[in-house]
Amino acid sequence: xxxxxxxxxxxxxxxxxxxxxxxxxxxxxxxxxxxxxxxxxxxxxxxxxxxxxxxxxxxxxxxxxxxxxxxxxxxxxxxxxxxxxxxxxxxxxxxxxxxxxxxxxxxxxxxxxxxxxxxxxxxxxxxxxxxxxxxxxxxxxxxxxxxxxxxxxxxxxxxxxxxxxxxxxxxxxxxxxxxxxxxxxxxxxxxxxxxxxxxxxxxxxxxxxxxxxxxxxxxxxxxxxxxxxxxxxxxxxxxxxxxxxxxxxxxxxxxxxxxxxxxxxxxxxxxxxxxxxxxxxxxxxxxxxxxxxxxxxxxxxxxxxxxxxxxxxxxxxxxxxxxxxxxxxxxxxxxxxxxxxxxxxxxxxxxxxxxxxxxxxxxxxxxxxxxxxxxxxxxxxxxxxxxxxxxxxxxxxxxxxxxxxxxxxxxxxxxxxxxxxxxxxxxxxxxxxxxxxxxxxxxxxxxxxxxxxxxxxxxxxxxxxxxxxxxxxxxxxxxxxxxxxxxxxxxxxxxxxxxxxxxxxxxxxxxxxxxxxxxxxxxxxxxxxxxxxxxxxxxxxxxxxxxxxxxxxxxxxxxxxxxxxxxxxxxxxxxxx
Numbered sequence: 001x002x003x004x005x006x007x008x009x010x011x012x013x014x015x016x017x018x019x020x021x022x023x024x025x026x027x028x029x030x031x032x033x034x035x036x037x038x039x040x041x042x043x044x045x046x047x048x049x050x051x052x053x054x055x056x057x058x059x060x061x062x063x064x065x066x067x068x069x070x071x072x073x074x075x076x077x078x079x080x081x082x083x084x085x086x087x088x089x090x091x092x093x094x095x096x097x098x099x100x101x102x103x104x105x106x107x108x109x110x111x112x113x114x115x116x117x118x119x120x121x122x123x124x125x126x127x128x129x130x131x132x133x134x135x136x137x138x139x140x141x142x143x144x145x146x147x148x149x150x151x152x153x154x155x156x157x158x159x160x161x162x163x164x165x166x167x168x169x170x171x172x173x174x175x176x177x178x179x180x181x182x183x184x185x186x187x188x189x190x191x192x193x194x195x196x197x198x199x200x201x202x203x204x205x206x207x208x209x210x211x212x213x214x215x216x217x218x219x220x221x222x223x224x225x226x227x228x229x230x231x232x233x234x235x236x237x238x239x240x241x242x243x244x245x246x247x248x249x250x251x252x253x254x255x256x257x258x259x260x261x262x263x264x265x266x267x268x269x270x271x272x273x274x275x276x277x278x279x280x281x282x283x284x285x286x287x288x289x290x291x292x293x294x295x296x297x298x299x300x301x302x303x304x305x306x307x308x309x310x311x312x313x314x315x316x317x318x319x320x321x322x323x324x325x326x327x328x329x330x331x332x333x334x335x336x337x338x339x340x341x342x343x344x345x346x347x348x349x350x351x352x353x354x355x356x357x358x359x360x361x362x363x364x365x366x367x368x369x370x371x372x373x374x375x376x377x378x379x380x381x382x383x384x385x386x387x388x389x390x391x392x393x394x395x396x397x398x399x400x401x402x403x404x405x406x407x408x409x410x411x412x413x414x415x416x417x418x419x420x421x422x423x424x425x426x427x428x429x430x431x432x433x434x435x436x437x438x439x440x441x442x443x444x445x446x447x448x449x450x451x452x453x454x455x456x457x458x459x460x461x462x463x464x465x466x467x468x469x470x471x472x473x474x475x476x477x478x479x480x481x482x483x484x485x486x487x488x489x490x491x492x493x494x495x496x497x498x499x500x501x502x503x504x505x506x507x508x509x510x511x512x513x514x515x516x517x518x519x520x521x522x523x524x525x526x527x528x529x530x531x532x533x534x535x536x537x538x539x540x541x542x543x544x545x546x547x548x549x550x551x552x553x554x555x556x557x558x559x560x561x562x563x564x565x566x567x568x569x570x571x572x573x574x575x576x577x
Contacts (some may be wrong), residue, residue, distance in 0.1 A: 001241035003214070006033040008526075009232050009245040010252055011219045011261065013038075014088020015512055016499040016519035017252035018197035019128075021213075022143075022205035023523030033243050034202070034213045035234055038085030046091050047193045048325055050333045055092040061085050062092060065256065065402055072388070072410030073460050080405060081467055082256055086215070087198030089254070090512055093467065095194060095336045096358065097146045097186040099125055100507030100514050101179040101343070102539050103352040106562065107569045111504040112476030114485045116521075117562075119533035124520040125513070127531065130190070135176050137536065143200040144516060145190025148173075149339030154307055155361040155377050156340045161434035163342055163357075167550045169542075174343060177538055179508070180353050180554045182342035188512070189336070192329025197516065217241070220399040222249055222265040222495065224281060229495035235399060248494045248526065252519070255469040255501040259288035259392045260403045262473070262482075262497075267489065276397040282491050286480035287473060291390035292506045293407050294356075294466040296382030297419065297459065299426040300363040302440030303375035309337065309362040310375045337362070343508060346383065346421045348549050351541055351568045353508050354385045355422055363443055365464070372443055381426050382466060383418040384508040387574060392472050407469075410460065419463065420455045468511040473501040487522045498522040505573065539565060 008024050010017045013036035021034045038061065045054040046061065055061040065080040083089030102118040109117040122137065129139030132147040151157065160182045164170050169181035188195045205211040214236065223231040223242065231244040251258050262268055266281030268288060273280045303310075311317055312332055325333025337360055343353035363376030390407035410416060423445060430439055441447065445458040473482040473489075483489055487496040500515045507514045524530050539558040542551035558565040 001236065001239055003033070003236075003241050003243040005244040005246055006031045006212075007245070007247045008032045008250060009243055010034045010250045011232060012036065012088065012251070012253040012257070012499065013086050013198065013202060013213060014083055014252060014254055014499065015090040015197045015515045017250070018087065018200070018202040018205075019516055019519035020250050020252060020498055020523050020526075021211050022201035023520065024526065025205045025208055025211045027527070028208070028210060030210060032211045034211060035217050035219055035232065036086060036213060036215050037218050038083075039215045041086040041091045041196060041198050044326070046196070048322065048333050049095055049187065049189050049192075049194055049336045050321065050325070052092070052094055052336060056081050063402065065405065068404055068406040070407065070409050072408060072415075073463065078407070078409070078465055080256070080465065080469075082254060086202060086213070087196035089467070090188070090196040091194070091198060093512055094338060094510070095187045095189060096338050096510040097175065097188050097513050098509030099175045099179075099517070100509045101352045102537065103541075103565065103569060104505070104507040104514075106539065106565060107573065108475075108504050110566045110569055111575070112478065112481065112485075113504050116475075116485065118539060119537035120530070121517055121521060122534040122537050123531040124517045126534070128516050128520050131186075135173060137176055137534075143204065144188060145195040145200065146186050147189055148184045148186055149335045149337070151184060151339050153309070153361045155303070155438060156359065158434045158438060159359045159377075159379075159429070160340050160342075162429050162432035164552075165432040165434055166429050167552060168342065168344060169552050169554050174341070178540055178554050180343050180345070180540070180542065182357070183340065185338050185341045185358070187336045187338070189334065192325065192334035218399050219253065219261050220264060221261065222251070224265070224492075227282070227491065228493040245494065248496060250526070251495065251497045252499045254499050255291070255472050256392055256403060256405060258497055258499055258501045259472045260394065262287050262489075263394050264397060264399065267492070272393060276394050278397055284482060284491070286482045288392040289389070289480060290471040290474045291392055291405070291407055291469060292386065292471040293390075293409070294382055294384055294468040294506060295386065295409060295419070295463045296380045296466045297422060297463055298363075298365065298378050298380060298444060299423060299430070300372060300376055300378040300443035301430055302443055303377050303438050304440045305438050306375055307361070307438070308375040308377055313362070313364070313371055344425065345542070345545065345549055346418050348545070348547050350572055351545050351565070354383055354418070355381065355425070356384055356509055357381050357426070376443055377438070379426055380466070381422045383415065383422060384506065385573060386415050386418070387412040388415055407465075409463070416456050416459060419459045420452060423455055466510070468506060470500040470503040470506050470511060473497045474504055475502040476504050486525045496522065496526065
């Protein structure tokens with residue numbers, strides 16, 4: 001089946017692919033084909049923010065992957081939900097809109113991703129965002145709708161007040177000037193509905209008439225003429241089909257599937273490809289390596305006052321919340337419930353935060369499968385710059401087979417130390433006066449879990465993925481770099497990778513907002529242009545970060561001292577200049 005010729009073929013209609021299709025489609029003369037393995041995202045469970053755990057656990061919207069047994073977690077097999085359908089993982093995620101710290105992008109630049117420093121990427125965050133209420137560093141007219149929660153529950157405010165009492169800085173908005181500290185969080189919700197990448201970008205692109213989307217097709221491999229990508233072979237209705245790209249193929253299948261498709265196309269570690277009967281086109285040892293993720297724990301506390309969300313978890317209450325949302329797009333159904341949080345440094349000598357907190361006025365697991373019996377509250381807390389690295393490898397050469405994935409969680413000696421710190425810092429915040437009227441006994445890890453040995457045991461048994469895989473087609477320089485700073489696959493022509501797989505380092509926060517920003521900027525690079533850098537792009541740190549773990553003020557600006565900052569950032573991730 002010949003599906004025709006297009007200027008661009010985009011593989012994957014996830015967070016990045018939807019953005020790329022939209023922006024390339026702004027050229028009325030360009031014809032774009034988008035290939036998506038899943039189907040429609042139209043479902044009330046996708047649209048309703050509070051129902052986030054349902055699509056996350058539904059095979060219609062989730063590939064249903066799991067990891068290989070993880071040696072550092074005593075052989076645990078971890079759940080690995082990845083979005084399948086229009087919007088990709090932005091249609092099943094927790095909708096937390098977190099830009100990350102500005103220094104994340106200075107670090108990207110220092111690691112070889114030239115041009116991806118903060119002032120340059122800030123302009124693309126601003127272009128993407130449609131922030132309710134705005135702000136001096138925010139975008140207000142972009143397609144991605146972003147808002148704060150209503151914060152009507154008193155526990156949200158008590159948590160932030162307790163963190164300030166513990167010596168941390170308050171932040172009026174952690175996506176504004178000051179990322180470090182505690183304050184309100186934002187969510188990708190507009191008019192009470194999830195604002196996925198499909199809602200924000202793909203549907204408007206389709207209305208123009210020059211973007212065609214094929215669903216329920218599985219990309220088998222990219223086709224080449226020599227080293228130039230010329231099209232894609234895919235399976236549609238059980239039959240092989242091809243489409244030709246006159247200009248470029250853009251691979252946006254995500255951190256797990258992008259390296260898989262490259263390998264099936266002959267681009268990857270030559271020995272691995274040969275083992276599966278694939279003739280290597282280009283020996284690229286970095287494809288599928290350098291896999292990173294964010295892990296997190298739930299530190300849960302009994303709530304002594306009946307103010308938590310526990311009553312809303314009863315079936316009748318859920319039905320009433322759903323009905324109210326259907327009729328009004330308001331109420332408890334219109335929020336992801338992660339309405340406050342924080343970012344802190346784990347120890348002195350860390351220049352910017354490496355621990356993140358999401359606060360929830362309920363004691364429950366992220367996937368909704370485990371609920372404490374009674375009123376409670378919790379934080380999801382985890383380290384954001386683990387030094388452990390994993391891999392994505394082929395199971396075989398069959399397009400129907402899911403890959404083998406191992407993150408090697410907790411394989412670096414620093415990881416357990418950082419997670420012990422996560423628990424202990426959380427306990428210190430929960431012990432402050434602001435939370436005293438609410439705090440009962442500790443539900444997890446529990447009052448008897450104090451020693452390093454007990455905490456390590458708890459961590460290995462209970463730590464969960466935050467579902468932020470990245471890094472498997474790393475952007476930068478060196479033997480393991482897969483793409484250059486323009487997102488082009490090194491050694492090939494007319495092929496780019498645009499998704500979280502190209503991140504040189506995971507950001508200090510949820511990955512969806514950085515992925516959308518990345519795709520916004522990459523779309524301009526594909527078209528040979530770029531926005532001017534933002535004029536106001538502060539790089540703030542605690543004044544005494546070298547000697548203090550926390551600070552009530554974050555006011556030292558490194559914007560005019562970037563070389564000093566660069567050396568500090570490289571030292572923090574164990575790299576030298």
